[in-house]
Amino acid sequence: xxxxxxxxxxxxxxxxxxxxxxxxxxxxxxxxxxxxxxxxxxxxxxxxxxxxxxxxxxxxxxxxxxxxxxxxxxxxxxxxxxxxxxxxxxxxxxxxxxxxxxxxxxxxxxxxxxxxxxxxxxxxxxxxxxxxxxxxxxxxxxxxxxx
Amino acid sequence: xxxxxxxxxxxxxxxxxxxxxxxxxxxxxxxxxxxxxxxxxxxxxxxxxxxxxxxxxxxxxxxxxxxxxxxxxxxxxxxxxxxxxxxxxxxxxxxxxxxxxxxxxxxxxxxxxxxxxxxxxxxxxxxxxxxxxxxxxxxxxxxxxxxxxxxxxxxxxxxxxxxxxxxxxxxxxxxxxxxxxxxxxxxxxxxxxxxxxxxxxxxxxxxxxxxxxxxxxxxxxxxxxxxxxxxxxxxxxxxxxxxxxxxxxxxxxxxxxxxxxxxxxxxxxxxxxxxxxxxxxxxxxxxxxxxxxxxxxxxxxxxxxxxxxxxxxxxxxxxxxxxxxxxxxxxxxxxxxxxxxxxxxxxxxxxxxxxxxxxxxxxxxxxxxxxxxxxxxxxxxxxxxxxx
Numbered sequence: 001x002x003x004x005x006x007x008x009x010x011x012x013x014x015x016x017x018x019x020x021x022x023x024x025x026x027x028x029x030x031x032x033x034x035x036x037x038x039x040x041x042x043x044x045x046x047x048x049x050x051x052x053x054x055x056x057x058x059x060x061x062x063x064x065x066x067x068x069x070x071x072x073x074x075x076x077x078x079x080x081x082x083x084x085x086x087x088x089x090x091x092x093x094x095x096x097x098x099x100x101x102x103x104x105x106x107x108x109x110x111x112x113x114x115x116x117x118x119x120x121x122x123x124x125x126x127x128x129x130x131x132x133x134x135x136x137x138x139x140x141x142x143x144x145x146x147x
Numbered sequence: 148x149x150x151x152x153x154x155x156x157x158x159x160x161x162x163x164x165x166x167x168x169x170x171x172x173x174x175x176x177x178x179x180x181x182x183x184x185x186x187x188x189x190x191x192x193x194x195x196x197x198x199x200x201x202x203x204x205x206x207x208x209x210x211x212x213x214x215x216x217x218x219x220x221x222x223x224x225x226x227x228x229x230x231x232x233x234x235x236x237x238x239x240x241x242x243x244x245x246x247x248x249x250x251x252x253x254x255x256x257x258x259x260x261x262x263x264x265x266x267x268x269x270x271x272x273x274x275x276x277x278x279x280x281x282x283x284x285x286x287x288x289x290x291x292x293x294x295x296x297x298x299x300x301x302x303x304x305x306x307x308x309x310x311x312x313x314x315x316x317x318x319x320x321x322x323x324x325x326x327x328x329x330x331x332x333x334x335x336x337x338x339x340x341x342x343x344x345x346x347x348x349x350x351x352x353x354x355x356x357x358x359x360x361x362x363x364x365x366x367x368x369x370x371x372x373x374x375x376x377x378x379x380x381x382x383x384x385x386x387x388x389x390x391x392x393x394x395x396x397x398x399x400x401x402x403x404x405x406x407x408x409x410x411x412x413x414x415x416x417x418x419x420x421x422x423x424x425x426x427x428x429x430x431x432x433x434x435x436x437x438x439x440x441x442x443x444x445x446x447x448x449x450x451x452x453x454x455x456x457x458x459x460x461x462x463x464x465x466x467x468x469x470x471x472x473x474x475x476x477x478x479x480x481x482x483x484x485x486x487x488x489x490x491x492x493x494x495x496x497x498x499x500x501x502x503x504x505x506x507x508x509x510x511x512x513x514x515x516x517x518x519x520x521x522x523x524x525x526x527x528x529x530x531x532x533x534x535x
Contacts, residue, residue: 016276016278016281016282017276017278017282037392039397040397040398048392048397068300068395069293069296069300069399070293070296071284071288071292071293071296071344071345071346072342072344072345073280073284073286073288073289073344074341074342074343074344074345075263075341075343075344076263076286077262077263077279077280080279080280081280083342084280086283086284086289086293086344087283088283088398090395094394095398096394096398096399097398098282098283098284098285098398098399099282099283100280100281100282100283109345110342110345110346113296113299113300114300117300128275128281129274129275129281130275131273131275131276132273137275137276139278139281139282
């Protein structure tokens with residue numbers, strides 16, 4: 001009963017994907033196999049690199065990484081604002097994430113793509129939407145690292 | 148495995164058929180292929196149907212309900228964009244294994260004016276948790292756009308190189324009456340057309356559409372009985388791979404590694420090398436895909452795709468090129484009705500190898516060996532090598 005009551009009254013924000021943790025501060029998590037492979041899936045059943053069975057220990061992932069590749073999306077589904085920059089960011093733990101790239105001018109990125117390759121970036125979070133139950137849904141993005 | 152041959156082929160012009168049903172499209176292609184083989188549906192022992200968007204709707208049986216309910220075993224297959232080629236491979240295996248002597252493979256699809264494909268919803272029931280546009284893009288133009296970007300990063304390839312692929316494809320398509328689009332475009336047209344997902348502009352993305360294609364496969368014994376002296380292509384290799392574990396595959400589908408592995412297996416099985424291939428139909432869902440597959444299929448060395456393009460690689464010999472790729476117009480111009488694509492490129496290759504009138508205007512001279520490559524995201528890759 002206590003648990004049910006807690007679910008009903010919990011109106012806090014929710015992460016958009018299970019591999020984003022909001023507490024104590026927003027960060028990404030992965031499941032790490034002994035072979036070194038890291039998965040963006042806290043409930044990973046087994047390792048598709050070496051075949052080992054889970055469960056695997058959860059590791060906190062770095063909030064900084066480097067852009068591997070990107071694209072500028074000009075056409076998307078209704079309701080998604082374009083243009084925006086999508087990117088694949090390599091994290092030092094050996095896993096990559098798909099993300100929006102903020103604070104990078106789409107037009108400039110197309111003109112000088114080589115300036116984006118390897119760019120150091122850091123994770124930020126923002127409210128992306130509100131779910132049916134009224135919770136804020138939190139998404140993450142990356143932006144050029146600020147010092 | 149026993150030898151397997153392509154006895155008959157059929158396809159309808161790719162385009163839009165809003166007044167037809169999916170089984171009707173498949174039935175039309177099947178009837179053409181049966182006629183081409185000199186057979187009737189009563190001769191078919193085993194039938195494989197490939198369709199993606201109605202995968203749960205027994206399309207194969209519904210095709211037989213149009214053309215002949217003979218009670219034969221029917222298998223409906225789905226394998227993303229490799230659906231049609233997987234149907235061909237299932238029919239190939241059924242004959243190769245010795246279980247059947249005559250099999251029919253049909254691929255058909257009706258996409259209408261479906262828009263962008265490929266955003267992963269991962270079982271999300273509340274749209275607030277859809278990640279598309281919030282955690283980057285999983286849409287096909289983005290996935291394949293980034294394959295081109297990776298090539299740019301590694302080798303300094305430019306958008307202009309990639310745009311030239313689309314110019315070539317459209318030029319080829321003008322000679323193909325089965326092609327959805329048959330208009331020529333200039334390099335300027337391609338580069339200045341609307342950007343969809345950098346670096347792929349509108350003309351560098353394949354269209355959606357409807358279509359169907361069919362192939363009748365037979366064993367060597369049956370070929371002797373039925374071909375009446377006509378020489379028919381042998382399926383010298385039929386390879387299927389899935390995506391092996393690679394560094395970023397689960398975040399951003401790796402379209403290259405499984406193609407490379409399939410190509411290696413196909414060349415080994417067929418006992419030939421890339422230089423022996425007279426023509427290739429490869430999976431150019433986007434211009435950037437064709438770019439990376441030149442290297443993945445060993446049509447040129449790693450990092451040499453741009454040079455290959457500059458030197459006329461991939462162009463029809465009639466246009467002064469060599470190692471012709473997608474003389475049908477490819478997915479970019481001929482169209483890409485998902486389930487039909489992998490059977491249609493078997494038709495195209497067969498037509499060149501057999502000097503079929505249906506490839507008359509674009510016949511590749513002295514064609515002896517043809518390769519058909521398909522990749523379905525998720526991922527599945529097929530390669531068929533046909534030889535005379």
